[in-house]
Amino acid sequence: MAVWAAAALMFGVSTSASCRRETRTPRVYVIGLDGATWDIIDPLIAQGKLPVFKALKEEGAWARLRTFDPTLSAVVWTSIATGKTMIKHGIVDWTFVNKHNLQVPYSSSEKRVPSIWEMMDEHGLRSVVLNWFVTYPPDAVSGVMVSDSFSAAALKTLSGKGDPEALIDTVYPPEEFPKLYVILSRMNAEGALKYPRLVREMEIPDYIAEFKTRYPEDVKRVPILSVWPSFLAYDRIQDTLVDHYLEENDYDLFLAYYRFPDVFFHFATLFLEKEYHDRIDAFVGAPVEPSPEVLDEFNRKMAEVAWPILREKEALLSKVVERARLEKAYLLVVSDHGFLMSSKGYTHYGLPDGTPPPDGILALIGPDVKPGLRIEASVYDIAPTILYLKGLPVGADMDGKPLLEPLTVRRPVRTALYTRMRHQPAKENPELDKKKLEELRSLGYIK
Ligand SMILES: [Zn+2]
Numbered sequence: 398m399a400v401w402a403a404a405a406l407m408f409g410v411s412t413s414a415s416c417r418r419e420t421r422t423p424r425v426y427v428i429g430l431d432g433a434t435w436d437i438i439d440p441l442i443a444q445g446k447l448p449v450f451k452a453l454k455e456e457g458a459w460a461r462l463r464t465f466d467p468t469l470s471a472v473v474w475t476s477i478a479t480g481k482t483m484i485k486h487g488i489v490d491w492t493f494v495n496k497h498n499l500q501v502p503y504s505s506s507e508k509r510v511p512s513i514w515e516m517m518d519e520h521g522l523r524s525v526v527l528n529w530f531v532t533y534p535p536d537a538v539s540g541v542m543v544s545d546s547f548s549a550a551a552l553k554t555l556s557g558k559g560d561p562e563a564l565i566d567t568v569y570p571p572e573e574f575p576k577l578y579v580i581l582s583r584m585n586a587e588g589a590l591k592y593p594r595l596v597r598e599m600e601i602p603d604y605i606a607e608f609k610t611r612y613p614e615d616v617k618r619v620p621i622l623s624v625w626p627s628f629l630a631y632d633r634i635q636d637t638l639v640d641h642y643l644e645e646n647d648y649d650l651f652l653a654y655y656r657f658p659d660v661f662f663h664f665a666t667l668f669l670e671k672e673y674h675d676r677i678d679a680f681v682g683a684p685v686e687p688s689p690e691v692l693d694e695f696n697r698k699m700a701e702v703a704w705p706i707l708r709e710k711e712a713l714l715s716k717v718v719e720r721a722r723l724e725k726a727y728l729l730v731v732s733d734h735g736f737l738m739s740s741k742g743y744t745h746y747g748l749p750d751g752t753p754p755p756d757g758i759l760a761l762i763g764p765d766v767k768p769g770l771r772i773e774a775s776v777y778d779i780a781p782t783i784l785y786l787k788g789l790p791v792g793a794d795m796d797g798k799p800l801l802e803p804l805t806v807r808r809p810v811r812t813a814l815y816t817r818m819r820h821q822p823a824k825e826n827p828e829l830d831k832k833k834l835e836e837l838r839s840l841g842y843i844k
Contacts, residue, residue: 422788423764424726426717427652427779429477429529430710431470432659432745433758434735435461438707440700447704449711449718450760453730455769457762458803463775464734468745468754471503473733473776474530474654478512480780480795486510488531491837502833505532505544511817513780514538514650519815520789522649525642528635529654533829535569540648542569543577543638548631549832551578555585559828580637592626595633601705608667620839621664627836628660636713643720649787655713661706662736663840666743668702681742686749695738718762727763727786731779765805772802785810 442451453459464473465482467490475488483489487509495501508531514524515538523540526532528548535542547567553559561578568574581590588594596603605622612618632655639653666674677695680687687695714730721728734745735755741747745755759774763786777797784791785799790813801807838844 422649422786424648424721424724425650425783425786426721426726426728427650427783428714428717428728428730429474429652429654430658430730430732430758431474431654431656432662432734432736433707433730433732434755435459435758436696436735436755437700437703438758440697441704441707447707447711449714450707452718453714453728453760453762457728457760457766457768458770458772458800459761460759460772460774461756462731462759463773464754464757465776466746466754468734470656470659470733471530473757475508475512476776476796477731477733477779478514478529478652479508479510480513480777480792480797481510482777482796485794485796492834500834501830502837503531505534505536507531509817511815512536513783514540514542514652515818516780516784516789516792516815517650517787519818520787522787522789523647524650524652525645525648527638527642527653528631529652533826534566537569540650541573541642541645543573544568545654546826546829546833547577548634549627549836550829551581551634552590552627552630553828553832555581555590577638577641580641581634584633584637590630590633592629595626595629599629599633599709601709602668604664604668611667611671619664619667620841621660624836624839625660628656632657639713639717643716650783655710657710658703658706660840661703662743665699665702669698673698677738680738680740683740686739692738699738699743721762725764727761727766729779729782730758730760731776732757733776761800761803767803767805770803772800774800789813 438447438450441447442454469491471491472483472488475486476483479486487507488503490503492500492502514526515536517524518538524538525540526542528543528545530545532542533544533546535544544567547564550564550567554561554564565571565574568577584590605625608619608622635653635655642651666677669677717728734757736743736745737748737752737755739749739752741749748754757776775797777795778800779797781791781795781797781799790811791799792815793812794814799810
């Protein structure tokens with residue numbers, strides 16, 4: 398334990414004590430579901446299969462969340478957290494070539510503008526930030542940041558490769574790390590992170606076995622399948638982190654990001670009924686785009702395939718919805734983009750010329766939110782809306798605006814300029830970088 402304590406000193410501890418705490422406004426929860434789309438959720442709601450998503454839409458305001466090219470998750474989730482375009486925030490791709498001429502993933506060190514948790518910190522408010530994109534190394538803000546490098550690093554160490562002490566800097570403040578590592582070690586010892594058990598407990602099909610049955614000659618064709626067990630484990634670890642920090646009472650903003658269902662959608666067409674799959678596959682590379690009728694049918698069929706994955710996330714959502722209702726807090730459920738079937742396949746980037754990027758989702762519930770109202774919103778509106786809901790000034794140079802339309806009680810909008818206060822020095826972590834690049838390759842995002 399002495400090592401943890403020394404690390405805590407080395408990294409410095411939170412300075413929130415010196416900040417004045419603003420009058421308490423309702424807490425704000427944000428759940429990020431990468432790639433979630435109403436195109437797939439709505440047909441399932443209509444069949445009564447996703448009661449929690451249905452309740453979100455009926456009880457709160459919702460939008461087809463407008464997004465912007467390139468719909469690369471690292472770029473868009475940073476826009477969501479900053480309220481700014483990629484030109485301003487500086488995360489313009491998955492990776493860049495560093496000074497050693499190596500391809501490395503973007504890290505929080507390259508961010509040029511403050512994220513919502515830094516703005517909270519500036520006003521003496523605490524945030525819990527779990528697994529948000531481009532958060533390694535984590536910012537030294539008051540509250541807790543479990544960076545997007547934590548799960549992969551922890552999983553690797555738990556499998557006996559690597560030293561836990563090397564992972565302390567994936568979490569802020571560093572004294573959180575040993576607590577989390579104890580929880581994960583216990584899960585690991587019980588076999589809870591093993592693939593067959595994950596499949597069973599998440600109540601989702603064993604897609605790897607199913608793929609081998611359907612395409613026995615072709616197992617190597619789908620690189621995602623080799624990293625799928627890790628993605629399931631990350632998702633389960635994220636559930637555990639969410640459960641753990643929901644129990645802590647001292648936070649004003651709670652942000653948790655899930656890479657589901659994006660990862661699944663990238664290979665989900667393989668699980669469409671064989672004959673239909675071949676029919677829809679004929680559109681890939683074809684000169685004519687599928688008609689709206691074909692797309693409707695496709696979305697209905699894809700909804701059936703995706704149901705287990707979305708149902709799995711409803712367990713988590715219902716927990717957070719319950720909590721938000723009880724506390725009279727706000728909850729935003731957000732995605733960075735949807736998916737679209739086209740001549741480029743079922744994807745969200747590299748679409749045919751002139752095709753706008755597919756919308757993400759937004760659902761907002763809270764004490765004074767008009768029920769069932771459809772609104773217009775974009776990914777840039779999320780950060781200013783969070784600031785507004787917390788009674789704070791909105792960033793004057795943000796590209797979005799606070800979503801006032803769904804609120805019955807409105808205050809004047811104040812503005813201020815926020816600056817990135819605690820710029821993290823870049824850290825070289827070739828092992829973690831290698832793992833991230835391997836996953837990006839398996840998803841077809843980089844070559
Ligand atoms: Zn994404």
